[in-house]
Amino acid sequence: xxxxxxxxxxxxxxxxxxxxxxxxxxxxxxxxxxxxxxxxxxxxxxxxxxxxxxxxxxxxxxxxxxxxxxxxxxxxxxxxxxxxxxxxxxxxxxxxxxxxxxxxxxxxxxxxxxxxxxxxxxxxxxxxxxxxxxxxxxxxxxxxxxxxxxxxxxxxxxxxxxxxxxxxxxxxx
Numbered sequence: 001x002x003x004x005x006x007x008x009x010x011x012x013x014x015x016x017x018x019x020x021x022x023x024x025x026x027x028x029x030x031x032x033x034x035x036x037x038x039x040x041x042x043x044x045x046x047x048x049x050x051x052x053x054x055x056x057x058x059x060x061x062x063x064x065x066x067x068x069x070x071x072x073x074x075x076x077x078x079x080x081x082x083x084x085x086x087x088x089x090x091x092x093x094x095x096x097x098x099x100x101x102x103x104x105x106x107x108x109x110x111x112x113x114x115x116x117x118x119x120x121x122x123x124x125x126x127x128x129x130x131x132x133x134x135x136x137x138x139x140x141x142x143x144x145x146x147x148x149x150x151x152x153x154x155x156x157x158x159x160x161x162x163x164x165x166x167x168x169x170x171x172x173x
Contacts, residue, residue: 019141027116031144033099036172037064037073045152045168050161056081060168069093073101107135117144134158138166148172 040063047056057080064073073089089110091101101110101121110123119142126133137157142150154166 021113021115021118021120024116024118027118029117029144029147031114031117031119031142031150033112033114033119034066034071034093036144036150036170037062037071038066039064040173041170042173043168043170045166048165048167050163055164060170062170114142118142136163 040061043060043062045058045060046054049055059078061076062073064071069092071089071091071093073091075087075089077085077087079085087103087105089101089103091099091112093099097113099112099114099121101112101123103110103125105126107124107126110121112119112121114120119140121138121140121142123138124135125138126135128134135158138154139157140152140154142152144150148171150170152166152168152170154168155162156164156166
């Protein structure tokens, strides 16, 4: 019984320590999603497995365009193993200031919100890994570093368990 109570208390404590956008309220410089993702962006990143080992590295170029509250973000990933992946996001800013995004390999809508220096996107995505399609949950956190740099950290889960992390450094051109 004591072990069960310890496990329950540990789960409650971990859940209570979850990351919240409210932590970034009133922080500057604010991350303006539409402003940063308008025009050309270059980036560099890597993926780590659940043990922390780097399993993939890539360069990415992006081009964002906006027409009012509707935007498109074209991404071109060039992996160091010579694989290429392109994705086109269709993004709509909602009346409450949040964003909804769609892409061909994203299951349902991606949901994004921003406060202060930070932003958060949540979505399911179908990715080919070792020749098999896998459906993974991405929880992206973005932080504005200065006027030209944003760092993105994605926590990647399958069945609620962390299977990988992605780190991406982006710079406006």
